[in-house]
Amino acid sequence: xxxxxxxxxxxxxxxxxxxxxxxxxxxxxxxxxxxxxxxxxxxxxxxxxxxxxxxxxxxxxxxxxxxxxxxxxxxxxxxxxxxxxxxxxxxxxxxxxxxxxxxxxxxxxxxxxxxxxxxxxxxxxxxxxxxxxxxxxxxxxxxxxxxxxxxxxxxxxxxxxxxxxxxxxxxxxxxxxxxxxxxxxxxxxxxxxxxxxxxxxxxxxxxxxxxxxxxxxxxxxxxxxxxxxxxxxxxxxxxxxxxxxxxxxxxxxxxxxxxxxxxxxxxxxxxxxxxxxxxxxxxxxxxxxxxxxxxxxxxxxxxxxxxxxxxxxxxxxxxxxxxxxxxxxxxxxxxxxxxxxxxxxxxxxxxxxxxxxxxxxxxxxxxxxxxxxxxxxxxxxxxxxxxxxxxxxxxxxxxxxxxxxxxxxxxxxxxxxxxxxxxxxxxxxxxxxxxxxxxxxxxxxxxxxxxxxxxxxxxx
Amino acid sequence: xxxxxxxxxxxxxxxxxxxxxxxxxxxxxxxxxxxxxxxxxxxxxxxxxxxxxxxxxxxxxxxxxxxxxxxxxxxxxxxxxxxxxxxxxxxxxxxxxxxxxxxxxxxxxxxxxxxxxxxxxxxxxxxxxxxxxxxxxxxxxxxxxxxxxxxxxxxxxxxxxxxxxxxxxxxxxxxxxxxxxxxxxxxxxxxxxxxxxxxxxxxxxxxxxxxxxxxxxxxxxxxxxxxxxxxxxxxxxxxxxxxxxxxxxxxxxxxxxxxxxxxxxxxxxxxxxxxxxxxxxxxxxxxxxxxxxxxxxxxxxxxxxxxxxxxxxxxxxxxxxxxxxxxxxxxxxxxxxxxxxxxxxxxxxxxxxxxxxxxxxxxxxxxxxxxxxxxxxxxxxxxxxxxxxxxxxxxxxxxxxxxxxxxxxxxxxxxxxxxxxxxxxxxxxxxxxxxxxxxxxxxxxxxxxxxxxxxxxxxx
Numbered sequence: 070x071x072x073x074x075x076x077x078x079x080x081x082x083x084x085x086x087x088x089x090x091x092x093x094x095x096x097x098x099x100x101x102x103x104x105x106x107x108x109x110x111x112x113x114x115x116x117x118x119x120x121x122x123x124x125x126x127x128x129x130x131x132x133x134x135x136x137x138x139x140x141x142x143x144x145x146x147x148x149x150x151x152x153x154x155x156x157x158x159x160x161x162x163x164x165x166x167x168x169x170x171x172x173x174x175x176x177x178x179x180x181x182x183x184x185x186x187x188x189x190x191x192x193x194x195x196x197x198x199x200x201x202x203x204x205x206x207x208x209x210x211x212x213x214x215x216x217x218x219x220x221x222x223x224x225x226x227x228x229x230x231x232x233x234x235x236x237x238x239x240x241x242x243x244x245x246x247x248x249x250x251x252x253x254x255x256x257x258x259x260x261x262x263x264x265x266x267x268x269x270x271x272x273x274x275x276x277x278x279x280x281x282x283x284x285x286x287x288x289x290x291x292x293x294x295x296x297x298x299x300x301x302x303x304x305x306x307x308x309x310x311x312x313x314x315x316x317x318x319x320x321x322x323x324x325x326x327x328x329x330x331x332x333x334x335x336x337x338x339x340x341x342x343x344x345x346x347x348x349x350x351x352x353x354x355x356x357x358x359x360x361x362x363x364x365x366x367x368x369x370x371x372x373x374x375x376x377x378x379x380x381x382x383x384x385x386x387x388x389x390x391x392x393x394x395x396x397x398x399x400x401x402x403x404x405x406x407x408x409x410x411x412x413x414x415x416x417x418x419x420x421x422x423x424x425x426x427x428x429x430x431x432x433x434x435x436x437x438x439x440x441x442x443x444x445x446x447x448x449x450x451x452x453x454x455x456x457x458x459x460x461x462x463x464x465x466x467x468x469x470x471x472x473x474x475x476x477x478x479x480x481x482x483x484x485x486x487x488x489x490x491x492x493x494x495x496x497x498x499x500x501x502x503x504x505x506x507x508x509x510x511x512x513x514x515x516x517x518x519x520x521x522x523x524x525x526x527x528x529x
Numbered sequence: 530x531x532x533x534x535x536x537x538x539x540x541x542x543x544x545x546x547x548x549x550x551x552x553x554x555x556x557x558x559x560x561x562x563x564x565x566x567x568x569x570x571x572x573x574x575x576x577x578x579x580x581x582x583x584x585x586x587x588x589x590x591x592x593x594x595x596x597x598x599x600x601x602x603x604x605x606x607x608x609x610x611x612x613x614x615x616x617x618x619x620x621x622x623x624x625x626x627x628x629x630x631x632x633x634x635x636x637x638x639x640x641x642x643x644x645x646x647x648x649x650x651x652x653x654x655x656x657x658x659x660x661x662x663x664x665x666x667x668x669x670x671x672x673x674x675x676x677x678x679x680x681x682x683x684x685x686x687x688x689x690x691x692x693x694x695x696x697x698x699x700x701x702x703x704x705x706x707x708x709x710x711x712x713x714x715x716x717x718x719x720x721x722x723x724x725x726x727x728x729x730x731x732x733x734x735x736x737x738x739x740x741x742x743x744x745x746x747x748x749x750x751x752x753x754x755x756x757x758x759x760x761x762x763x764x765x766x767x768x769x770x771x772x773x774x775x776x777x778x779x780x781x782x783x784x785x786x787x788x789x790x791x792x793x794x795x796x797x798x799x800x801x802x803x804x805x806x807x808x809x810x811x812x813x814x815x816x817x818x819x820x821x822x823x824x825x826x827x828x829x830x831x832x833x834x835x836x837x838x839x840x841x842x843x844x845x846x847x848x849x850x851x852x853x854x855x856x857x858x859x860x861x862x863x864x865x866x867x868x869x870x871x872x873x874x875x876x877x878x879x880x881x882x883x884x885x886x887x888x889x890x891x892x893x894x895x896x897x898x899x900x901x902x903x904x905x906x907x908x909x910x911x912x913x914x915x916x917x918x919x920x921x922x923x924x925x926x927x928x929x930x931x932x933x934x935x936x937x938x939x940x941x942x943x944x945x946x947x948x949x950x951x952x953x954x955x956x957x958x959x960x961x962x963x964x965x966x967x968x969x970x971x972x973x974x975x976x977x978x979x980x981x982x983x984x985x986x987x988x989x
Contacts, residue, residue, distance in 0.1 A: 084986040142921065146928040147863075147877035180918040302871075361864035362932070364873035391932040392919045401861070403607075404821035408865075411762075413824035417607035419985050458640040459852045459936075461602065461964050462971040464982035468606040472822070472851040476919075477937035504921050511922040522924035525879050526544040 070094050071112055072483070073105040075120035075452060076466055080127050080426050080441035084419070086466070092125070094448040097260060097486035102442055118488075120452050123480055124466045126422070127442050128187025128213075128449035129395040130429025132354040133295075133333045133383025136191050136206075137162055137170055137198045139177035140511045142387035144522055150301065150363060155231060157520065158388050162195070163236025164518040169510050170198030174206035176507040177393055179498045181212065184394040184476020185451040187484045188213040188429070188439060190295055190331065190354070190383070193268035195219045195237055200251050208259040211489040211497045213449065215433050216255070217268020217295045218248040222279045233274065241279050245286065252292055262485055264433070269296035273307055277323055284324030293329045293434060295354075299342075300334035301365050317342035326351045331432045333383065334359070335373075336366040343369065347376040352432035355424070357401045359385035371406050371415045381429040382421075394476035396453075399425050403471050418471035452481040530554050531572055532943070533565040535580035535912060536926055540587050540886050540901035544879070546926070552585070554908040557720060557946035562902055578948075580912050583940055584926045586882070587902050588647025588673075588909035589855040590889025592814040593755070593793045593843025596651050596666075597622055597630055597658045599637035600971045602847035604982055610761065610823060615691060617980065618848050622655065623696025624978040629970050630658030634666035636967040637853055639958045641672065644854040644936020645911040647944045648673040648889070648899060650755055650791065650814070650843070653728035655679045655697055660711050668719040671949040671957045673909065675893050677728020677755050678711050680704040682739045693734065701739050705746065712752055722945055724893070729756035733767055737783055744784030753789045753894060755814075759802075760794035761825050777802035786811045791892045793843065794819070795833075796826040803829065807836040812892035815884070817861045819845035831866050831875045841889040842881075854936035856913075859885050863931050878931035912941040 073091035079102065091108040093101035093115065101108060109117075138158070145157035165173075181189060194200045194216055207214040222241040224233040239247070252265040267283050269275055275283075287294050299305055299316040308319045316338050320326050328350035335346075335353050346353065355370050373380050382402060384393045403421045407413050430440025438447050453474055455463050460478065463469035482490035489497050515522060533551035539562065551568040553561035553575065561568060569577075598618070605617035625633075641649060654660045654676055667674040682701040684693040699707070712725040727743050729735055735743075747754050759765055759776040768779045776798050780786050788810035795806075795813050806813065815830050833840050842862060844853045863881045867873050890900025898907050913934055915923050920938065923929035942950035949957050975982060 078986070086984055086986050086988045088988050140922065143923065143925060143928050143932060146925070146932060147874055149874060153873070176918065176921065183918060358864060361868035362873065364867040364871050364875075366871060367868050387933070391929075394919065397857070397935070404818060405865075405868075407824040408821035408827050411824050411826060413613070413822065414607055414609060415824075417985070456964065458636065458643060458960060458964060459854065461636065462600065462968050463603060464975075465603060465606070465984040467984060467986065468603050469851070472603065472606060473847070475857070475935050475937060477935060500918060504916065504918060508922050515924075524546055524925040524927060525877070526538070526546050526927065528546045528548050 070118055071108060071115040072118045072120060073109065075123055075125040077102070077125045077442060078467060079443065080423070081443050092442065092450065094486045097447055099442060099444055099446050099448050102444060120481065122456070123452040124455050124470060125450050125452050126470065127426045127440055128451050128482070128484060129185045129425050130381065130433065130440065131181065131186045131189040131383050131393065131395050132331055132381040132429050132432050133356050133385055134177065134189045134191050134393065135193070135386030136174040136177045136203060137165060138386030138388055139180070140169065140173040140507060140514060142391050144388045151231065153363065153388065159234040159237060160518050160520060161514055163197070163234030164514055165197045166517070168202060169514060171202040171206050172503070172506050172510045174203045175210065175498055175503045178206060178210045178212050179495055179500060179503055180393045182210065182482055182490055183479060183493070183495060184396060185453065185479040185482060186393065186395050187449040187451065187482060188433065190215045190433060191217055191268065192295060192297070192333065193217055193219045193270065196239060196243060196247060197236060201254065204255045204263055207263055209497065211484050211487055213262045213439070213484055215264040215266050215293070217266040218251050219270065220244040220248065220267050220279065220283055221270040221274045222276050223274050244279065245282060248292065260485060265292070267292055267294040269294055271297045271304065272319060280323035280325065287329050288327070294325065295331040295333060296325065297334055298332040299337040302337055305337040315339065315342055317345040321345060329434070334365065334368065336360055336368045338369070340372060343373050343376050343378060346373070346378045353378055353380045354383045354432065355380050355402060356383045356385045357405050358398060359389040363389050367405060367409050371410060374420070379428050379431050380424055381432040382425045395425055396470065396474050396476045399471045418468040421471055422467055448483055448486040450483050451479055454478050454480045530578055531568060531575040532578045532580060533569060535583055535585040537562070537585045537902060538927060539903065540883070541903050552902065552910065554946045557907055559902060559904055559906050559908050562904060580941065582916070583912040584915050584930060585910050585912050586930065587886040587900055588911050588942070588944060589645045589885050590841065590893065590900065591641065591646045591649040591843050591853065591855050592791055592841040592889050592892050593816050593845055594637065594649045594651050594853065595653070595846030596634040596637045596663060597625060598846030598848055599640070600629065600633040600967060600974060602851050604848045611691065613823065613848065619694040619697060620978050620980060621974055623657070623694030624974055625657045626977070628662060629974060631662040631666050632963070632966050632970045634663045635670065635958060635963045638666060638670045638672050639955055639960060639963055640853045642670065642942055642949055643939060643953070643955060644856060645913065645939040645942060646853065646855050647909040647911065647942060648893065650675045650893060651677050651728065652755060652757070652793065653677055653679040653730065656699060656703060656707060657696060661714065664715045664723055667723055669957065671944050671947055673722045673944055675724040675726050675753070677726040678708040679730065680708065680727050680739065680743055681730040681734045682736050683734050704739065705742060708752065720945060725752070727752055727754040729754055731757045731764065732779060740783035740785065747789050748787070754785065755791040755793060756785065757794055758792040759797040762797055765797040775799065775802050777805040781805060788812070789894070794825065794828065796820055796828045798829070800832060803833050803836050803838060806833070806838045813838055813840045814843040814892065815840050815862060816843045816845045817865050818858060819849040823849050827865060827869050831870055834880070839888050839891050840884055841892040842885045855885055856930065856934050856936045859931045878928040881931055882927055908943055908946040910943050911939055914938050914940045
């Protein structure tokens with residue numbers, strides 16, 4: 070298929086933007102890329118797809134997603150963390166049954182695809198959500214995913230108040246053997262669209278012994294790891310009080326600092342920690358909306374970038390965002406750090422788009438496959454319609470995308486060479502059906518958990 | 530017309546949400562409001578409009594808009610303030626000719642209406658933009674507007690580096706007589722949809738004498754004032770160095786502290802200033818996106834709200850936002866202050882919606898007319914479609930609106946009893962036509978100003 074008539078932000082080494090460009094896709098890869106006129110002449114027999122002058126970018130890469138939490142959207146807005154986590158999020162997640170995990174995954178993936186995300190990293194698939202059914206949702210929907218299988222062996226967090234819901238507790242054996250089993254079953258499946266990772270719980274939910282076992286297996290078997298880290302101040306205190314270490318000293322101690330690890334949030338770290346990230350090649354997933362909404366704080370992203378840490382981006386879950394729209398997330402990443410540093414030149418639109426594409430690919434170990442539009446890479450790309458009121462006029466499409474557009478402006482999405490969204494319509498998931506199912510599953514879930522979620526204001 | 534089958538967030542004194550509610554509109558006012566069933570029985574002959582189960586809220590009120598800047602969208606992203614303002618924004622604005630102002634206003638109003646804003650306060654209409662043509666754009670489009678006529682008599686800002694573009698400089702006479710003339714001509718016109726205000730330049734652009742004349746006229750003739758204030762640290766320094774006063778001491782000195790004044794941004798103020806705002810009834814317009822993107826800083830909004838200052842919200846202009854979407858603006862207002870205060874309970878969704886409706890109405894002196902959906906008030910309301918992937922499930926419509934929706938989810942907009950947006954389509958402005966015109970006018974404007982706005986990355 071020859072996709073043509075688009076302004077293409079290639080993200081290649083020279084960062085070329087091809088005006089009136091075209092992309093030739095053979096099977097699931099980019100076979101050629103260049104000007105429309107040249108490619109049309111070169112491939113006169115090829116079937117064509119007219120992008121109608123839209124902007125084309127590499128598929129967005131969300132490096133921190135909680136699929137299951139899509140059913141929990143708005144479950145605990147404006148609440149203290151302990152209420153948010155222990156009385157709502159964990160309780161609801163601990164009551165997942167049967168196909169709740171599958172339906173949640175479908176809802177979340179549908180939202181991601183429609184807003185331009187073509188690859189994501191799931192943080193922690195609990196056994197309760199049914200890993201294989203979630204992998205099936207990925208397979209069916211056409212998205213590309215790295216799925217972290219949960220790793221934990223302790224049921225409490227930093228203190229007793231943060232006790233894990235019993236429905237979510239797993240053992241060392243479930244963690245390690247479960248990951249290996251799912252890796253065996255799913256890694257590389259769906260034409261290599263599915264990868265299986267360790268989805269480690271935060272320190273406090275994992276013993277030092279288990280961390281060391283996991284990081285050793287990670288290196289031996291090339292199974293990558295993602296973990297929440299230094300999200301709230303209590304995390305930093307925990308490392309200091311329990312181990313007399315800084316967050317990254319602890320991660321180093323248990324073997325987590327590695328280019329096979331993506332650490333998420335990373336709000337409560339200092340320059341010394343940042344240097345350890347840089348020298349070890351450890352990746353970071355920055356989640357600005359989540360960090361703001363949960364009042365975790367503001368990560369020192371400009372400092373990380375200065376130290377050449379690979380910082381990617383994530384939307385987190387819908388109780389803490391409450392959407393999975395990477396375009397909206399890019400805007401916040403671009404403007405938030407300007408306010409904090411009082412410098413309007415930090416984190417320009419171009420750098421933020423790199424974080425959401427190239428840096429994401431690198432974090433997932435997929436920089437040779439995705440993250441830019443170049444010959445030989447997998448055909449993951451997104452057409453965004455900038456011919457809207459709120460994106461007019463537009464002279465720099467990158468800054469228009471980051472500062473003015475939303476996921477609602479996405480028109481076409483191609484993953485692994487297949488069109489999954491066309492003219493804003495999902496082709497692989499029945500949108501209306503999944504919305505209705507999700508509502509039914511969420512209703513049943515709240516009932517089972519004994520939680521009532523209702524408006525603050527009186528309903529008459 | 531009987532609008533029915535909606536969940537109505539009334540914003541009345543009890544904050545009632547009417548499930549399956551209906552609104553009866555007679556002429557331009559709300560004649561009745563209640564349950565669909567009851568109102569259908571009570572008014573069986575009435576023409577009906579089915580909201581299809583959508584969420585209905587009072588029309589959003591944007592208390593800080595630069596209409597003209599819609600043509601300047603993305604004109605200086607990621608640049609230092611002095612480059613942003615003096616080499617781009619002022620230069621382009623200083624080169625407005627003929628109907629540039631009218632076209633910009635139409636583009637901006639179209640975007641606002643489609644994203645649920647029914648009333649706005651224009652900060653500073655320069656003579657160069659042609660006040661009457663802008664008022665005509667308001668009249669034709671059906672939106673409700675308070676239009677500030679620019680007031681200035683000094684061509685430089687806090688220091689010589691911030692010299693105003695000659696094309697924008699106006700005199701004392703233009704300022705005062707111009708406002709009075711426009712007030713005479715337009716105030717109360719279009720069925721009272723148009724109000725005329727003083728749109729004062731920042732201290733530094735206005736002499737103490739002119740400030741005093743303006744504030745005296747404001748009180749005598751009941752002409753309201755809006756002004757940028759304490760936006761950047763240099764503003765605060767200016768008041769201290771030139772007058773040995775805090776920002777609010779200066780405003781008090783020249784008569785600006787009054788319930789007829791809306792001060793915009795208000796980032797660089799202290800608790801003492803905030804107490805002066807509260808005791809004088811002076812209103813504040815909070816513009817979080819603009820403050821972040823321009824690296825102005827983060828306003829102490831939770832402290833202002835604690836002190837009972839009336840804080841409303843604004844999107845500012847498209848060089849510093851880059852959109853005019855109040856729903857997106859609400860989300861940032863709700864999450865930003867949580868991150869800064871490390872408290873997830875500050876600025877809950879409900880409070881932010883109050884800021885964008887009731888507080889906005891109060892800031893404009895229109896609290897008896899708009900801001901809530903109650904019998905006797907003007908019929909300004911917006912239906913938002915929450916039956917989308919990214920808003921499913923939804924248990925508290927207010928938090929879903931603020932945290933998950935965008936202006937792109939707006940379905941129907943009614944202003945002054947007239948439907949101006951229906952199923953997402955503008956009825957009063959030809960969207961495609963204004964988009965094309967805006968692009969042409971922007972292209973010509975850049976050419977005239979000798980400014981090239983192009984992508985940072987190489988276009989091939």
